[in-house]
Amino acid sequence: MYRRHIAVLAVVAAVVLVFAASNIRRAPWTGSPARAVTERGALSDVEKANVEIFEKVSPSVVQVVAQTTSNPLSEEQEGGEASGTGIVWDNEGHIVTNNHVVQNASQVAIRFASGEAVRAEIVGTAPNYDLAVLRIRSARTLPPPVAIGSSADLKVGQFAFAIGNPFGLDQSMSSGIISALKRRLPTSSGREISNVIQTDTAINPGNSGGPLLDSAGRLIGVTTAILSPSGSNAGIGFAIPVDIVNRVVPELIRSGRVPTPGIGIVTANEAVATRLGAEGLIVVRTTPGSPAERAGLRGVNLSTGELGDVITAVDGKPVHRLSDLSDAIEQVGVGKKIRLSVKREGMARDVEVAVVDIGRTQ
Numbered sequence: 001m002y003r004r005h006i007a008v009l010a011v012v013a014a015v016v017l018v019f020a021a022s023n024i025r026r027a028p029w030t031g032s033p034a035r036a037v038t039e040r041g042a043l044s045d046v047e048k049a050n051v052e053i054f055e056k057v058s059p060s061v062v063q064v065v066a067q068t069t070s071n072p073l074s075e076e077q078e079g080g081e082a083s084g085t086g087i088v089w090d091n092e093g094h095i096v097t098n099n100h101v102v103q104n105a106s107q108v109a110i111r112f113a114s115g116e117a118v119r120a121e122i123v124g125t126a127p128n129y130d131l132a133v134l135r136i137r138s139a140r141t142l143p144p145p146v147a148i149g150s151s152a153d154l155k156v157g158q159f160a161f162a163i164g165n166p167f168g169l170d171q172s173m174s175s176g177i178i179s180a181l182k183r184r185l186p187t188s189s190g191r192e193i194s195n196v197i198q199t200d201t202a203i204n205p206g207n208s209g210g211p212l213l214d215s216a217g218r219l220i221g222v223t224t225a226i227l228s229p230s231g232s233n234a235g236i237g238f239a240i241p242v243d244i245v246n247r248v249v250p251e252l253i254r255s256g257r258v259p260t261p262g263i264g265i266v267t268a269n270e271a272v273a274t275r276l277g278a279e280g281l282i283v284v285r286t287t288p289g290s291p292a293e294r295a296g297l298r299g300v301n302l303s304t305g306e307l308g309d310v311i312t313a314v315d316g317k318p319v320h321r322l323s324d325l326s327d328a329i330e331q332v333g334v335g336k337k338i339r340l341s342v343k344r345e346g347m348a349r350d351v352e353v354a355v356v357d358i359g360r361t362q
Contacts, residue, residue: 063083089133097222159175262356280343
């Protein structure tokens, strides 16, 4: 019986050795040739255009790292450090980013695509537009400024590209389309940015302050926020239009702040006006001591819910949304007056209201 077991074990061992030898002969480390690489054809025209945009613009996109004090409003803050993206604005070393990236920062550092890291100082901030300008202290080689486009002639459906540092991963590009225009975006200062660009281009924490580009590689907006229950990209991102950026940034470089033209009113959402059948902007309230209050504009009676004034036109042009009024006020500028057409209790009248720098009173 013992000898029979020995014989069986010997047979099994022999079979194992045979299979093992067969596998060893077929193993990749025994010198078997690798699979031949199949050559690909030329890149498509769309692919070539995408590659060209990234190679042209990415050197001028930087990572912004801010050492912060307590800042509970920043979604990108972790352990006293906020990370975002910035854009090389000019040949003098100015970098444009979001205000919320550097808000409450005690120190700011810039890291270029080359890997070089330098210190930067905050030149000026515009919380009402969620924009900030930094200036680098020194750099071996400064990348060229990003080409400036226009946001006035953008069309829903055209391609849009974002380059940034999502979740701290540097030099990442995503693409999509412009999903909507003339959005309203609240800022941490309590105001709203009008004419904001909506895009389905992937924007995540860390992209804030980076460029939104058109298919020519021109700057059309500065990415600023996402709308997402999870905090990650959900196909709804927002960018500050470059026409606003191109007006605000030179003011920040020149004086460290930018005037905020306004008349001192709070208006209801357009959806509320539609629901109530009001054609125009419903004045909810006026700011105490503001030009709107001095001009006699009346808000909603909070005790009865009765409407006050509804703004129907500004300087003769119809008003349908807040951005219509905001655009007109910004075009007129601080120190001048606008003519508002308003309706109150079915009666129409015109009112002249002074435009002031409401940022001075906040």
